[in-house]
Amino acid sequence: MKVVCNGKDVELEPAATVSRLLAELGVEGPYALVERNGEPMERGSYDETALEEGDTLVVARPVAGG
Amino acid sequence: MNDPLTIAGREFRSRLITGTGKYPSFDAMRDAVVASRCELVTVAVRRIDLDDVGETITDWLPEGVMLLPNTAGCQTAEEAVRVARLARAGGLPDWIKLEIIPDPRYLLPDGEQTLRAAQELVDEGFTVLPYVFPDPVLQRKLEAVGCATVMPLAAPIGSGRGLKLRHAIEIMVEQAEVPIIVDAGIGAPSQAAECLELGANGVLVNTAIGQADDPVAMARAFALAVEAGRAAFLAGLIDESQEARPSSPITGLVTR
Numbered sequence: 001m002k003v004v005c006n007g008k009d010v011e012l013e014p015a016a017t018v019s020r021l022l023a024e025l026g027v028e029g030p031y032a033l034v035e036r037n038g039e040p041m042e043r044g045s046y047d048e049t050a051l052e053e054g055d056t057l058v059v060a061r062p063v064a065g066g
Numbered sequence: 067m068n069d070p071l072t073i074a075g076r077e078f079r080s081r082l083i084t085g086t087g088k089y090p091s092f093d094a095m096r097d098a099v100v101a102s103r104c105e106l107v108t109v110a111v112r113r114i115d116l117d118d119v120g121e122t123i124t125d126w127l128p129e130g131v132m133l134l135p136n137t138a139g140c141q142t143a144e145e146a147v148r149v150a151r152l153a154r155a156g157g158l159p160d161w162i163k164l165e166i167i168p169d170p171r172y173l174l175p176d177g178e179q180t181l182r183a184a185q186e187l188v189d190e191g192f193t194v195l196p197y198v199f200p201d202p203v204l205q206r207k208l209e210a211v212g213c214a215t216v217m218p219l220a221a222p223i224g225s226g227r228g229l230k231l232r233h234a235i236e237i238m239v240e241q242a243e244v245p246i247i248v249d250a251g252i253g254a255p256s257q258a259a260e261c262l263e264l265g266a267n268g269v270l271v272n273t274a275i276g277q278a279d280d281p282v283a284m285a286r287a288f289a290l291a292v293e294a295g296r297a298a299f300l301a302g303l304i305d306e307s308q309e310a311r312p313s314s315p316i317t318g319l320v321t322r
Contacts, residue, residue, distance in 0.1 A: 062111060064086040
């Protein structure tokens with residue numbers, strides 16, 4: 001299954017969860033922020049939300065800023 | 067003295083808020099945050115570079131410091147609302163430093179877009195801290211829609227020019243119904259003290275600390291200045307006079 005994450009194609013096993021995606025990307029942690037197909041995702045849903053072929057994701061996090 | 071800064075019902079012992087940008091390292095940032103004694107720090111929200119994930123700032127921040135996500139980089143209300151929703155859904159606090167800046171040269175905020183986004187975010191339950199040009203009329207409108215603070219700039223972001231817009235900020239302080247946090251343009255501890263002396267409730271400082279030769283020592287200096295400025299405000303400054311007023315008796319002179 002292919003999804004687009006931060007503009008890049010990412011291959012995942014079918015029905016992989018958001019948590020699985022974050023683990024694949026190496027960006028787990030308390031503040032990995034995820035938007036799926038334009039909608040912000042609740043952190044509590046990462047473990048149970050299965051991604052679908054062609055999903056477009058934004059994965060963000062807090063960075064240094066003023 | 068127990069004199070907390072209260073924002074949206076939450077008390078902070080320090081009236082200094084610091085940004086986390088522009089430090090030479092995360093190490094220096096963490097040590098400066100500790101030295102500043104601040105309890106609220108701003109962070110930006112950005113896409114992760116999947117080719118270079120790097121370190122996460124939150125791993126470096128001291129325990130007990132509250133994160134205040136900002137909407138830096140947003141040029142419209144829609145963009146700012148999107149970032150705020152993403153931050154909250156992902157587990158960051160529902161407080162948002164709202165900054166909408168379409169002007170790359172002076173980094174001046176768009177008041178109309180800020181007001182629109184503030185209304186929407188307050189309606190969605192966010193605690194909104196908007197960054198604004200010091201405009202007392204806009205201040206009233208932001209208060210009316212339910213913003214938790216109003217954060218006027220002293221001078222352009224990162225300029226270090228100090229209280230160039232003092233008179234407008236004085237008006238805002240005089241009529242404020244929510245805390246006034248002077249944000250941006252403060253280059254020296256004395257300028258931060260001046261903000262507190264005139265009655266501002268707090269200051270937000272980033273560049274002046276992060277870019278100092280010794281950020282940790284400068285953070286300490288800002289902490290002291292903010293305390294001094296607040297203490298002076300509470301003590302009551304004297305009125306200015308155009309003429310001199312002698313401090314020694316003018317009668318009983320030895321020589322006359």
